[in-house]
Amino acid sequence: MRLVLNLSEWKFLQVVSALLSSLAAVSLFTVLVGFVLLPADIKTIRQPLYASIIHCHLSPDSQQAVSLIWYMPFSTAAGWQHQFVRHGLAGERPELQMPWPQLRPSSAAPGKSPDELFVGCWDGRLWKLDLSQSGAAPQQLGKHPELGPHSLACSRDGRWLASLGPKFLQVLDLASGKVAWSLDREMPRCFAIHPDSRRMLVNLADARVVELELATGEALRTIAAPCESATHASFSPDGRLAVLVSAVGGLHLLNWETGLSAWPADWRDCPHQFRSCVAQFSPSGDRLITGGGDTSTLAVWNLRTMRLEGELRGHAKSINGVTFLDEQRVCSFSADGTIRIWDLAGRSPPRVLTIDVTPLAG
């Protein structure tokens, strides 16, 4: 029997023992961490379902809505599920329909007509939904060059559709069905299309805010005020103002023509909380709703007086966005799985709709 190992056998044994030692240590720590941390978190981890509303598109009569929800059944390893649900706005727990189960939407944006909804899916494909006909098949428009575009917007004239994913910004010409241009080298963070449908603002990774021509992607100018890591941008309906929410703090309200801050000189960035990514102008442009003192509250700004009108509190988790029903009523949707409809004039408590996806999640 040979008792002496040759060099290659010895090296092999070393590698095996190193791997086994590492495996044993990692396994031991995994068990220890599980023992120490799991008891405190077990209630959360064993939740049957996590559901969050990412987008809510209201019908013109404000009686119906199509909501983009994502939910995660914790009892299975299915991962997150993204779906559109159609529901009414009456009652506390509206009945849900799932009209497009074949889509796995990651983002949505209203089109030119209120019955149009553009959708970006996790596989990168872009679709148009016709909400006027129930059961109408989605129409494929094109493809975003990467997975899961998280931001989508259609120009007011209905000609251009911009989609933004982790790396690429792409503009699709809806008239020809072809990609007009795309941008990736400068790492676009967020964008907004100007209401004139000719220009757009783009925030880049180097904090620059640039104005691009929508048809060609040509840079028109760089705005003087930089904004680091913007998470959301929006234009006022008349295009005079632009708002950018930064992930590292800051709520930038810009006079778009001059590129300078539109806040009064004595304005302080309060109570906006920097982790919120909500910023939406009212249809008249007189009000601006942004994230409030924390991510589950909203701040209502009066842009005529440039004063804070008040805060809207009630959501249990982060608010993902808001949509105005009209000048006085606003609908907010949140990671707590509820939609709240607030009356800004009456200051009455909001109407709460719980989007209960438990039956859909099985």
Next chain:
Amino acid sequence: MSVSHLPRLPADAMFASPAQRRAAIFFALWLFIIFVSVIDGYLVFRFRHLIHITELNPVGRLLIHATGGQVWGLLGVKFAGTIVACSVLLLMYWKQAAVGIWFAAALAVLQLSLLLFLLFG
């Protein structure tokens, strides 16, 4: 006899030789690296419903997207990556202890930064 009268141990009594001291330092660093990796993995599991938003590592994001939102792929890669990295450290230490310690120290500093970021970032 009161406690104060107990004979005092020399500071380095636990580690009789410099080699033992080196070994103790290396394994402390090595275990710390594993500990932070496991904590990181636990947080991925704990916040698996939010990880597609909060994950900053592009490779991690890609893995989550590629597995349709499930975190198991990412956790598997993290687990395997930790084992491979720690095995390589061990092999380096066995081959040349000083080099192994320096690499382990560098990795431990990175892991400490990650831990601080995870806890307070």
